Amino acid sequence: MTYAMIGTWRMAYEGLSKGLDLLKGGGTSGDAVESAIKKVEDYPFFKSVGYGGLPNENGLVELDSAFMSGDTFGVGAVMGISDVKNPISIARSLSHEHFNSVLVGEGASQYATKNGFERKNMLTPRAKKIWEKRKAEIAEKNLSPYDGHDTVGMVSLDQTGSMSVGTSTSGLFMKKAGRTGDSALVGDGFYVDSDIGGAAATGLGEDIMKGCLCYEIVRLMGTGLSPQEACDKALYPFLRKLKKRFGKIGEFSLVALNKDGQWGVSTNVEFTFAMGTEKEAPAVYIAYPDENDKTKISPITQEWMDAYEKRIKAPID
């Protein structure tokens, strides 16, 4: 049996590399996803996940996270949780419960305390500065406040054939208090079945959820499509349908992995992701929508990586 892992955005890379090390050593798909996402949550310069994530309109960092086992279909999720160091660990813990496995708001935060999960003020001075600057810009220039909503989503396959998926995000920047997106909604932001494969989404959650795209991708893989074919087929026709019906659409990006370690992605924007398998070292790639409902994928350039590094650490004036 092989092993593999895919994750959304360049930010997934270091965590995914760690997850692949675990998988190589015989670790479980669940441990790989949890430890990979914890690494992303813990890094203060990723401003849409965990510590350093941007706050809501009131200045509070509210987090969403989910975990699903492809073996049992066990799902755990938290929405609008605050002051917790690793939402993914709470979500995974909940996935073992038959009742009360999805918790929102203050109840989710209370669960974390009662069950010994580490509490932490997740607002960094840097995130606070970005929030204050944005508040001023919105007031001055009458801008739409909503900008930035990158979820980390990871799908993993271990050497026993087990698969897992996890997501974590601070959600839409400047969101209203209590707003949640697709990241903690089963079938919308994530889905996995170890007999088939798994998928995770990132983008404007309000739109992604309208299509149940992660469930649909897994279902399509179950009919024999490759992960790439399933991603393309689920996303591109739905974008046209939603544009026609709702009148406007946000950003959508999807990653998928099947039980043989094959992978795919689709997107309607410039989208980076990280991927690694038993045979391919972990690396970052960049994807764009192509003609005829296809996706164009290339290895990332060093220039892109350098510019990214500079951008996420640039001083906030």
Added chain:
Amino acid sequence: MTYAMIGTWRMAYEGLSKGLDLLKGGGTSGDAVESAIKKVEDYPFFKSVGYGGLPNENGLVELDSAFMSGDTFGVGAVMGISDVKNPISIARSLSHEHFNSVLVGEGASQYATKNGFERKNMLTPRAKKIWEKRKAEIAEKNLSPYDGHDTVGMVSLDQTGSMSVGTSTSGLFMKKAGRTGDSALVGDGFYVDSDIGGAAATGLGEDIMKGCLCYEIVRLMGTGLSPQEACDKALYPFLRKLKKRFGKIGEFSLVALNKDGQWGVSTNVEFTFAMGTEKEAPAVYIAYPDENDKTKISPITQEWMDAYEKRIKAPID
């Protein structure tokens, strides 16, 4: 064009009758769903929806509700909201938003206040008595606290061919603070596409969400299956799969309506529902799982209705 409406449980009946009156007079599918569910929310003797709904383990009534337009795919939802008279109206209002259309916990409650929705303490003296009694029983007899979780879900078709779906529930009785189920999760507890049809679910949300069953039913209807065929095909094989994978399963019941006004249901328990169309007066039916992955449906008896009426109003000692 015809019109039709279907709703989960006997409790849907009076609201659905009102909704059908609206549809007969040319009302929209959205107005029919909202006014029908409001009627269920307002009736104090239905103990799993709105006013009179049973509280969580702390004695607080926390409500979940969602609304989806089959024309636009617009989705609005609230989870873990408290002290609001009509969660369905808040969900419907949110469905018009492109951002912040799903709100959880305290943020959802704040939205209701800021936008002029009526606040109300949703705990009735009767519900409080039931909760106190249950608390004592659990302590004495070491019972599993979780019992009762009936969501009202309604799907409607209006004379212009528009379809809508709505759900509302106080969730699992004695749930942990912040617990939510499938009722406000798109594709899991509800889905609708006016070009095809819609579906809604009730039962143990933690399990229903594992299968994305409402999305799957609508998708199957889109391949040409009747609502009854789609309900049977989505539910029964999934129950076997989940039993095998997760080891245990809760209660599942589903209703569906297509764009031609045909309907279907499937269930793994005794399940009542209400239904009416242009040609059939609103009535309550009772369904059971049958052999060979089919569903057995009969008109309700007067005896059943009388016993129900007596049961929901019985004194709490």
